[in-house]
Amino acid sequence: MTEALRIVVVAPDLAIQDPEDDHAVSQAERSRSLRIGLLENGFNLIATLPADVFLTERLAQLQPDLIVVDAESEARDALEHVVLATRDARRPIVMFTNDQDTSHVPDAVAAGVTAYIVAGLSSQRIRPILDVAMARFQHEERLRRELAEAKTELHQRKVIDRAKGLLMQRQNLSEQAAYDKLRRAAMDKGLKVVEVAQRVLDVADLLG
Structure with a gap:
């Protein structure tokens, strides 16, 4: 129960x-x-x-x-x-x-x-009303989380793409080589690829 x-x-x-x-x-x-x-x-x-x-x-x-x-x-x-x-x-x-x-x-x-x-x-109506409300809320919250996750994923992809583009331009790398460099750095430092990518962008912004 x-x-x-x-x-x-x-x-x-x-x-x-x-x-x-x-x-x-x-x-x-x-x-x-x-x-x-x-x-x-x-x-x-x-x-x-x-x-x-x-x-x-x-x-x-x-x-x-x-x-x-x-x-x-x-x-x-x-x-x-x-x-x-x-x-x-x-x-x-x-x-x-x-x-x-x-x-x-x-x-x-x-x-x-x-x-x-x-x-x-009426007492008979209360339970179905609240059961439906709870189910609807849970459904809406699940959609809200999925939307937030999709937005986060899109943002992370954009950060990684920008960092790859920067490495391709400044170090004359192919797209795959630029990604591999980000991935290796992430593994070495115990970070996510997107975190390394953001650091690359931050350093580029500081250096101009």
């Missing part, structure tokens, strides 16, 4: 200041229903945090697998705090809201929200 996902819920304070405030009572009830639904579905709800300036530090300490944002009228403010808090340590973010204004959904997705769910708080 796999370990339960460790989840942090980012939500406003449940304390109701005015029992006659139907909106506050309704929001508190749906927020409680969400948390109960998470527990009923076997998730490990490790904390409920407010969306404030301390969120980054708290998430760094807790290291959750997934963040659930429970928001309604303050959805934009909560989202801004969560996006800032996960900027350097990306995690899947699922936003549950009853706010029928979906005009900011594209901005939310672009900012890093993995799933944006309107009025989807």
